[in-house]
Every structure is written in structure tokens, then in C-alpha cells.
Amino acid sequence: MEWGTLVATLGGAVIAISGTVLADRLRTRQEVDRGLGARRREAYIDFIAAAGAAHTQLRRLAQAPDAATDLESASRAALTDARLYEVRERLFIDASATVAGAGQAMFEQLRALRSAVAAGAPVSSPTFHDAYHPYIASVWAYRVTVRDELEGQPLVPAVFGWHAWDGKERCPLCSRDLAGTG
Numbered sequence: 001m002e003w004g005t006l007v008a009t010l011g012g013a014v015i016a017i018s019g020t021v022l023a024d025r026l027r028t029r030q031e032v033d034r035g036l037g038a039r040r041r042e043a044y045i046d047f048i049a050a051a052g053a054a055h056t057q058l059r060r061l062a063q064a065p066d067a068a069t070d071l072e073s074a075s076r077a078a079l080t081d082a083r084l085y086e087v088r089e090r091l092f093i094d095a096s097a098t099v100a101g102a103g104q105a106m107f108e109q110l111r112a113l114r115s116a117v118a119a120g121a122p123v124s125s126p127t128f129h130d131a132y133h134p135y136i137a138s139v140w141a142y143r144v145t146v147r148d149e150l151e152g153q154p155l156v157p158a159v160f161g162w163h164a165w166d167g168k169e170r171c172p173l174c175s176r177d178l179a180g181t182g
Helices: 003-063 071-081 084-094 097-118 126-151 172-179
Strands: none
Touching (some): 003 071, 003 084, 003 126, 084 097, 097 126, 126 172
16 A cells, blocks of 8 residues: 555545534534524513513503502512513523613613602603603613614614604603793
8 A cells, every 4th residue: 555545545534524523513603603692582572571561560550650559569569570680680691791781771771760650750740751761762772782783783763753762752741841832
């Protein structure tokens, strides 16, 4: 047997095995990335849905304040019952740092809204709106951050015919104040 043939055969075998191992590692990496992407998307949607459920309950409390209702307890329960704390922890585990930061900012604004409701601020009060509009702006900031990460496509208020994300221009109470007639 000739040494050249043996070396060429062994070299070909090493190249073939290396190629197979590399292809397998790349395929595994892609599967892991797809799994992480799916978990992130689910965590992002679960978080905003839980925040939305909590927000809805807080608005309900602020729309019909009942003297018999302990607003402090009821407003805390709104966040707990929506599973917001649990979903937020999943967000911190699976989200990118940018989305986790936007989610935390949104959470903090929701807690400020909860505090306003707990203090007895009705929906029509400036106190409620002082907490509500920053929360709405943070919800949109979260959506924009998630969209940018998942799709790389920008989203701006003008797409909806708005000037800002906070909703003040569409709010009957605040738009009067913005126009200077309040």
C-alpha cells in the first residue's frame, strides 16, 4: 500500500467527520435558538397580557369606587390575580436585557397607577391621569422594544395618526387641558 493513498484516505475521513460534527453542532444551535426565540415570544406576550389584565381591573376599581371596598387590598390583588409577578419573573429569565428593562419600566408605571387607584383616585381625576398616561406610554415603549427585537422593524405613533404614545391627545380629559380649555 502506498502512503499517499493512506494519508489521503485518512485526510478525507477526518474532513468528512469534521463536516458532519460541525453540521450537527450548527443544527443543534439553530434548534436551541429557535426554542429560545419561541420562549421569549411567549414570555413577551404573557407579560403584556398579564399587565393588561391588571390594568383592566385597576380601571374597573377606579371607575366604580365602592366605599366598602378596601382599594389598597383590591388594587394589590389586581396585580396578583393577573399573575403579573409570576410572568415578570419569567420575563427576566427569558428576555433580552433590553426587553427586560422595558418590561420593568412598564411594571413600575403600572405600580404607580395601582398606587393612585389605591389612594382612591377616580378615573376622571387628574391624579389618575397623571399615573395612567405614563403607564400607557411605557406599554407602547415595551411593544416597540419587543417588535424591534423580534422583527427589527420600527413602530412610531404616526403609524396610528398619533403624535405621542401616552394617549393624552386622545383622552377627553387631557386633550381639553392640552388645548388650554381645561
